[in-house]
Amino acid sequence: MNESTTQPRIGIIGTGAIGGFYGLMLARAGYDVHFLLRSEFSAVSQNGLRLDSQVHGLLTLEHVQAYASAADMPPCDWLLVGAKTTGNDGVAPAIVQAAAPGANVLLLQNGLGVEDDLRGLLPDSLHLLGGLCFICVHRSGPGEIVHQAFGAVNIGYHSGPAEDASASLRRVEQGAALFHAAGIESVAMDNLDKARWQKLVWNVPYNGLSVLLKASTTPLMADPDSRELIQGLMAEVVQGAEACGHSLPPGYAQQLFSVTGQMPDYRPSMYHDYVEKRALELEAIYARPLAAALAAGCDMPKIRALYHALAFLDRSNR
């Protein structure tokens, strides 16, 4: 636990399950972490953050540097964005307010092209990176997070002020080092677009089917028909990635499928979004990949069917 003044200051934009988990872990590792909150500001200011982790045990952060407004935050060198992709337009001003000059903005979100949207809303002076979180985590109450398994973050560089490629890669490695210091696995990826496709191999089947079939991972992995459907959807993601120029590692889909069969029963974030009548992240996880693959000549018909079904449910739900 070292806390020197040369360490980067970290801001968490959107302290839900993802932002809360990584922010708490980084703060407990000694980093100077500042949390932007909205509805949970009072609860977290008073009671702190509480993480019930099946991996790390019960961890708390009693004195949270919490803010209701980004204007009150000190300038942060790294901003970790854990908000939903459906709210990216709204978080851009907060990022700008909380960012130190030349700061690194790391989007801890799923889906494709999420940085492209946000880029136009940020000043050119900020570096933008994407992070793919392989983790089973959810909110259980105000300031309360349940962590069931995993935690790795794969990071890739998107865009920022001109610098050579090796400087960008070092920046990615600095990000990975932050997580390493907090005991979290993190891999620097040389291609963010490929990293995002890779993560879609999990999100496309499990997020959508959890809503469509009202089912968590255990029943989905126990039924022969949902298993075949999951594998069919995964195969289409791999084909889409290939069409877009990204050869995923051989056996990657099968490996994710097997791991999911062995992990604790899990409800993906989209399931919680649906139950709590929030907008589903359909644009980032479905519409963008469908459009990108189609532009590269690859139809993904099962994913398209799933997307339309989810869009109907999402519209009926709100």
Add this chain to the structure above:
Amino acid sequence: MNESTTQPRIGIIGTGAIGGFYGLMLARAGYDVHFLLRSEFSAVSQNGLRLDSQVHGLLTLEHVQAYASAADMPPCDWLLVGAKTTGNDGVAPAIVQAAAPGANVLLLQNGLGVEDDLRGLLPDSLHLLGGLCFICVHRSGPGEIVHQAFGAVNIGYHSGPAEDASASLRRVEQGAALFHAAGIESVAMDNLDKARWQKLVWNVPYNGLSVLLKASTTPLMADPDSRELIQGLMAEVVQGAEACGHSLPPGYAQQLFSVTGQMPDYRPSMYHDYVEKRALELEAIYARPLAAALAAGCDMPKIRALYHALAFLDRSNR
């Protein structure tokens, strides 16, 4: 209304919405109609059948020739089978018991290959035909049927004792004439397999999506995503039919789509089956067409995804 002794005697096997509607209409047209019932035997014996039709008005059949056992039925020249395809193994003995020598068995069911299964359970002396009902009808209570729209029956010949093709076609035309006499549209089809594929253009999207999205036709036709999904599924049925050697009339799918947008709000039979926790007719409406198309080199990926999703829901539901 003529009731001569030369008229065929008609037996209804499975007096649900379909069997009840057509049986009542034929009885009111003067035919000698005998109804086999199970759970509704007492109610129908005592109170008769009641049809609330938005086309024909309120019609009743007060004195129903109702039977709890096929063994008690007189030998019938035509047997109209309105039972679910999921129960075909169980209805075969009833058909055999109620059939006059050389009788015509008309399966008023949806899906593909339903006659093939039943054929093996029937004596060679019986003629087997298939009927595709274009009708919006449902049970609203014991012996009570609501008819919202349409009613046409397309009939095709399947198999039976050796006779020349023109004799089989005359048999189909006799069947159509029964319905005509009751004021019901009926077309003699020269190819039953094609007629079944044609009907699937409607059943594949609407039956399945009514369960998957818990929605009747009006909301399904009002939403841009479900509209696109319906059209995508219809297009795959047309491709599957084509692969199996059946060119459907140009614009057929678009026509069914348009008609459905104009008809009264309707919940397909599969929706009622799901809500009442009955087995869904997935084998006849999805698995058989998928297998037939695949054997002909045609994948139908959206239909396959829908099928797997429905099979998961069906298994969870019972």
